[in-house]
Amino acid sequence: MTTAAGRTLHAGALLPELIAVRGIAAVAIVCAHALSMATRGHGGVPPSVEYARLIVDFFFIQSGFVLAHVYDRTWREGRFHYLTFLGKRLARLWPLHVVTLLVVAALVLAGRAAGLETENPHTLWSFAVTFLMLHSTWATSDLAWNWPSWSVSAEWCAYLAIPLFFLAADRVRGSAARIAVGLGLFVACAAFSELVLGADIVTLTYDGGAFRIIPSFFAGMLLRRMFDDEPALVAMSPRGYAATVGGVLAACAALIAMNATYDALWPLMVVLTAALASRAAQPKPGLLRGRALAWLGELSYAIYMTHAIVLQVTFTSAKLLGIGHTFPQRAALGFAALIATAVVAQAAYTLVEKPGRSLMARLLSQPRPARAFAAAADRTGAGR
Template sequence: MTTETPRRFTPGMLLPELVSTRGVAAVWVVLAHSYATVLKGHYALPAAIEYSRVIVDFFFVLSGFVLAHMYDGPWREGRFRHGEFLIRRLARLWPLHLFTLACVLALVVAGRIVGVTPEATHDAASFAMTALMLHSAWTTPDLAWNWPSWSVSAEWIAYLMIPLYLAAADRVRGTARRLALSLALFAVCSVGSHVLLRLDLVTLTFDGGALRLLPSFLAGILLRRIFDDEPKLLAMTPRIYALVIVGVFAACGVLIALNAPYDALWPPMLVLVAALASRATWAEPGVLRNRTLIWLGDLSYSIYLTHAIVIMVLFTGAEHFGFARTLGERAVVGVCVPFVTLGVSVVTYAIVEKPGRAGFMWVVERLARAQAARRARASGMRI
């Protein structure tokens, strides 16, 4: 038996396992939502589908980990610029978000013309809050417009507050304290959600998604810092790595079988991110370094933001033409959803997401140069 030799976990290095898993998780969300739509009005959702909501919390932990991986160095060296950070994150999120929001607006208008009444509240106020990515903080009455984008809003609110997250992480030293704070903060937020909102924390969306993200995002940051202090995490053998991954899914399966609260599945997400990040330090190839899975990870944002629109169009269209009346017919439509979503996401990634990001940064740079030129001219006139 050969043992893989870990490489040094350097800041900013590529984390292929995390990229691939992000794509797999996005597809899992698509399948769960498709299955839920198929069963709507016919059967109750299976527990495995209901508990799939914790995948979003996995995304939140992953986001905190990756951003700490990228920006902890500049932060500690005093080179972190919040304004520049926000511009780059806005370039990453906003173009595709606005495009999908515009698509839903067009569908809502078209639906009203043909007499299809949407279930959610689609008004100017909720549209504005959604466009500003603030719709995960009790600013809309329901999951209006492109409903998966509530998590994009939660991420954006975290970006606005990231200096507070990083400063808070600075005050916590040592692995035990970091793990204790992560679990304690989640427990406090979970209890608060139950007491004040009568809801599990990991079920919050428009009605507190920003609060839902808080412990996960900070836990991801703290977890990345634990890697700096714990070389043993990088010495994980292939056997231990496999046992940890299997153990995470086995633990989740047991919790689901026991009908545990949704929040009970949150701690295994930390372990899963830690194991995947540890595997990223190995030089040898692995299953999650498959080019197709890496490609899927690159498409994950487009997959996530477009799949609700695909579901809306396919099922509403089928119902309008009388095809989705029986469970069998709805199943046929449901099977089409992931394939159509993948095709749509390839297109939106190529013509909206990537060009939108580059175009946004180009506009920002042009404005910055113009402003610098105006200042230079003004300075010359004063002289």
């Protein structure tokens, strides 16, 4: 039996709690967007729902944590290969991103042919920028095409800059320094966003999502390094874990009730990530380790990337059919879209994401022609 003192978070080991909560968080985003569409014209979205935008920053923190969990050791040992890393991340993100982009493009063209025009500016330029996953860099004038994918662009920009993140993390040593730097960077970025960009940092999307991810991604990386230096993080008792998670949720609820700024909830997202990662070091079964939640976590990317399409098709179709004028009808449409998103996401995962990831991984792992020729020559020479 593993004792608390003997626990450790092994590099690259599965983090089931983070996977499960990622799925729950994706569903929460769908619910928030469904409620937003259901209440349109009927009083608007309750202010508390707007705090769901912090879930994306929670994803960013997790992303930094997980990538450090997988690649930090190879970086420190000098075995990190930048292009190989980018290839793997591209294979993870791009296939489903491109397919959902093309689906939205087909819907936009079909709508235009039927005399329907969308609110967002769907142009060839914004399509090209989105195709390249650079639409979180001030390169477009608004959210366009598959609008939730702005965060995929932000992730990709962070991946492109991963050596800089690792180099910066190398210069921050000790848990106290990591906490101070992580929090200080967020405060500095939030202040810059307010004073220079004129917006709360956690509201940036096409207009600076690549900037928004910086403090969250870096905080996740620093947090993972703290796990290597602080045995207490992985020795958290079940009661301590439950108290921490419960305390984070209670604090979030209290801050939302007080109409606090979005920024006030950001540190709690870091604490929640730490608690979930700590639980991952324990071998015992847990509430978040069931098959259903594991499935939901695996499906989280597909849920996130397809839900806006499903919502738009659902509510637009209802409008064309002359239904969905009352709030109960629109609420029913939102619920139907939630169920439909699960079905579509499963299909997208099975038919696009999973095979697309495998195909791209194979294509990107193919040797260059010169290397292939040299390898063939070596084999031929060896047989002489």
